[in-house]
Amino acid sequence: MASALINVPAKAKRGEIIEIKTLMSHIMETGYRHTASGEIVPRDIITSFACRYNGTEIFRADLFPAIAANPFITFFTTATESGKFEFEWIGDRGFSETATASITVE
């Protein structure tokens, strides 16, 4: 399921600060809404996001129901060497998705 959108520059100079944009398709049900009949809609959110650059964790986030649906997160890192970014989203009801992106550093 292509539910993740990742934006990482394909090429960067060594030492350059690059922006990484990520978007994961997810309803992010808050657990505070209820149906017309009064039942609470159970919480279903992504609770954590992490990014690894060649195996080293460079960014991590704890998400709460106050994060909008389809969590969009951007952050920065320094391009040090060519390799792979691995992204991981973990959430309620066993939700787990991963994505990767590669970068060439000159």
Next chain:
Amino acid sequence: MHRPPNSSRRQFLGLAAGAAVLGAVPVVTVRPAEATPAMLASAIRNVTGGSAVKTGKVKLDVPPLVENGNTVPLTVSVNHPMAPEDHVTSIHVFNEKNPQPNIGNFYLGPHAGRAQVSTRIRLADSQKIVAIAKLSDGSFWSASVDVVVTLAACTEEVI
């Protein structure tokens, strides 16, 4: 005179009003409790461990007037160098009136190069948003912004 019927009507109205008030109380308590300034303070204390939080360094970018609280762009940047010996280790974002005081915690390191994160958040009401940055020397810096929301998020009914 016609005093008796009149007074019983008054009694009836009084009882009806009392019943209406009693009936209204549970309806109010069923609604999800909103985070209060006290909850906000305790959520912040969980992060800072009671250390003093200074104002400054942090820049919180949120539109001051939001039409739709379901998705509000938010950018937090910290004006601080990201050197291995002195950098921003985490950024925490809180709100005052959503059902929960936390919005997100973001953990970075010196390799980030720039202490800046962006995301999209939900706001259930017009309220204050607080961002706190933790530095590697253990100090905390904060910024807060007041946002006016016209369409609230989080608590509407599902159709």
